[in-house]
Amino acid sequence: MCGIIGYVGPQGTDVTTILLDGLSKLEYRGYDSAGIAVLTSTGSLELRRHAGKIANLVASVDNGSRPDEGSLGIGHTRWATHGRPNDVNAHPHSDCTGVLTVVHNGIIENYAELRQELAKEGHTFRSETDTEILSHLIERSYFGQAQHDLEQSIRLALQSVIGSYAIAVVSREQPDLLIGARHGGGPLIVGLGENEQYLSSDIPAILKHTRRVLVIEEGEMVALRCAGVSITRIDGTPVQREPLTIDWDAEAAEKGGFPHFALKEIFEQPDAIRRALLGRVRDGQLHLVELEKMQQAGLLDNIQRIVIVACGTSYHAGLIAKYAVEKWARIPVEVITAAEFRYCDPIVGPETLCIAVTQSGETADTLVGIRQAREHGAPVITVTNVVASAITRLSDAVLYLQAGPEICVVATKSFISSVTVLYLLGMWLGQQREKLTAEEIREWLETLERIPVQIQQVLDRAASPEDVIAPLAQRMSRSSSMIFIGRGVGYPTALEGALKLKEISYIHAEGFPAGELKHGSIALLDPDTPLIAVATASHVYEKVVSNIQEVRARDARVIVVATEGDEAIRQHADDVLYVPSTLEVFSPLLASIPLQLFAYHAAVARGCNVDQPRNLAKSVTVE
Structure with a gap:
């Protein structure tokens, strides 16, 4: 959930392009808004935020509001937890002075008390997010006890926080410093370059720039400068770590x-x-x-x-x-x-x-x-x-x-x-x-x-002209609900098939043990509710066939995933999707494939966002 990208390098760099490209590689994590902050060569810290897809942010930037070249920047894709998905709640978030800017993955559990405390001190808030609390906490220590020491400011601020976080922070006053820290809240990866460094929630966002990475662990802080990177515990204890080399290339993520x-x-x-x-x-x-x-x-x-x-x-x-x-x-x-x-x-x-x-x-x-x-x-x-x-x-x-x-x-x-x-x-x-x-x-x-x-x-x-899965899925894509059944290893296979269909096509789908149909769920069946049965060769095959016959008696359309050579099943099914024969225990590996393809083609037929289904995230890093 959510994604972070950060960059620090020499002045005159097109930081905006680096950040936007990195965010595009993090889209799969799920999000509802996106934004960037760039410290330009003139010393201006410029924020651009937009609800909706990254394409909206890119269009906004390209239509005359592109930040100038600079040396430092952070970006974020947000998955709403506190506050609606709109421009104001999109990250990054700044403090009262506009000197400090923060992006954050995770949840600040005591944000309500902290917000009240900071408001009494005179801090003003622009958003509904818990993340904005962090920018004001850091502001309090930055202009107070820490005396403009960004690392120390963050350490002091985090002492007040209960919850999970992976954060990236920049200061307008320090153009050669990017800070990251994590306590839960999802991963942070450092990419090591030549006179430039990268920070990200995942490797694909930085892979076109470097394959040498450091993984920031729980309870650690990292300071990235052009000349290098230093890792400490959040309490300041130094940490030594050797970089990893990623052995897959950017093309693998295309x-x-x-x-x-x-x-x-x-x-x-x-x-x-x-x-x-x-x-x-x-x-x-x-x-x-x-x-x-x-x-x-x-x-x-x-x-x-x-x-x-x-x-x-x-x-x-x-x-x-x-x-x-x-x-x-x-x-x-x-x-x-x-x-x-x-x-x-x-x-x-x-x-x-x-x-x-x-x-x-x-x-x-x-x-x-x-x-x-x-x-x-x-x-x-x-x-x-x-x-x-x-x-x-x-x-x-x-x-x-x-x-x-x-x-x-x-x-x-x-x-x-x-x-x-x-x-x-x-x-x-x-x-x-x-x-x-x-x-x-x-x-x-x-x-x-x-x-x-x-x-x-x-x-x-x-993939051939003889394909029966795609045309079948297109016909079934008009259904509002579907039932999946199986026995033995076919039951979790049916569960997975149902999950794929509802995740990607938004068709309501449920998986049941075939023997449980008569104990309640058979009441859901009618001519408008298709049923997919996993009936590959197994020691419970005849039992599954009996359950299919029960379904047919209720006039529901029956689609069967069966083993090649099983011609007898055709008399019990409207459609059959065949897979090669294997031992029963391994049958889920084969039976899952037509179910995945069925879900995919149904989603395409319905015009769904196949790679980034609504409301879903690749990595669920909050509870």
Whole structure:
């Protein structure tokens, strides 16, 4: 949620272009307004803010209000939490004097008391936001106790703050200094250049300028100057850190000829699975070297149960993994949404393995839940896509997805990669617990390694004139509601299909266990409410067919995702979307593909913003 971009460099730089380009790379995070502040070569700190899309801000800047060249600037995409999404509430925000300017991700929980306190001192406020409180708190210390020392001013100001924040601050009086700080509130990444430095919420915003980055951790402050960067704890304690080198390039974060990132990322899924397997599967053997230290430390010796903690799509990946892990490792698995886990007083301890699944590694509820698990002594393994993200520092081991950047807000390839990595973890646990033989693992892995080719077959068919998914989705796009059902691993697959459809097309959709239809939800069915059933080959196939027959008896239109060669299913369905045959446990990897494509084409037919659906953010960094 929200995005920060900052730059400091030599005088005469086109800072505006750098900031606007960076903001455009952060659009996927979700936002409702955007703004920039540029310190020009004449010493003027110029703000430009606009509600709506970044294109509105760009148009405003290009139509005669472009700031002059300068040396310093900050920009922001805002997701409204306090105050309506309008020009006035858009970031950046300044203090009473106009000397200081702030952008902020997160929530200031005690902003009401602070606002009242500052108002009594004579501060005046222009917006409804909690962020503006920060600019006035910094002003109070900057012109008071800190005596124009920007770093010290921020330290003093943050002592009064309760809540989460990732901030960037500039002063009109210091054209060679950009300050960042974070306590929750989402990530901050420093990009290291030659005589110039960058600050951002995510790597794609700065990747065209540098691949050398520093990750700012919880409770740290960073001072960026042309000549270099220094990191301290917020209390002033120095921090030493070596930079990371990003090994993917800017082109990986571009559309590559596809009309939308969503479609590009759907078509990248065969390679995403291959990258998840790379280095972990060799010659029919499983090698998870990331878990060796945990194993050597004995953290997994007495595990009696597993709890998977996740949100949204990652939660569905966890539900699929439950079936596989219990099958292979013969250990009970509970899957809990992170927002519930953190408040349910969970019964966890050293005998409970907690597995966190989060694409961004910054999901607020998951972070808090995992902290609680660690406080109770539970070992933690994290599955994430983002190197050095916040959750990796709370984990005993990290299994990276290696999926590359995912720009579309709606998760596709990160879902497939999460499921794949969780499969590997399940097999590894089965191996360690001596529940699987080497030969059994070899057979499972050989089947898993064939999945990318099979997914490619589905994608090739979808891109051909014989495609049936797009025309079907276009016809169904006029529906106001749809139902998804499945049994076994087909149930979480149905949940994921329903989530994709409602996220991206705004069609109301719900997923149910097929056997639960008759216990209430069958009342929703009528000729205007289509149903999609996941009915791939499985030990519960006949049961699913029986449920489909119940639906047909209510005159609802039935669409079935089925295994190639299953011609008998046609007599029970209006439309069939076929996927190649695989083992039941791996079927979600294949069955998910037509559901993703169906949601995508329905959204396009409805004219929806496919890559940035309304009200959604890629990384949910507030609670």
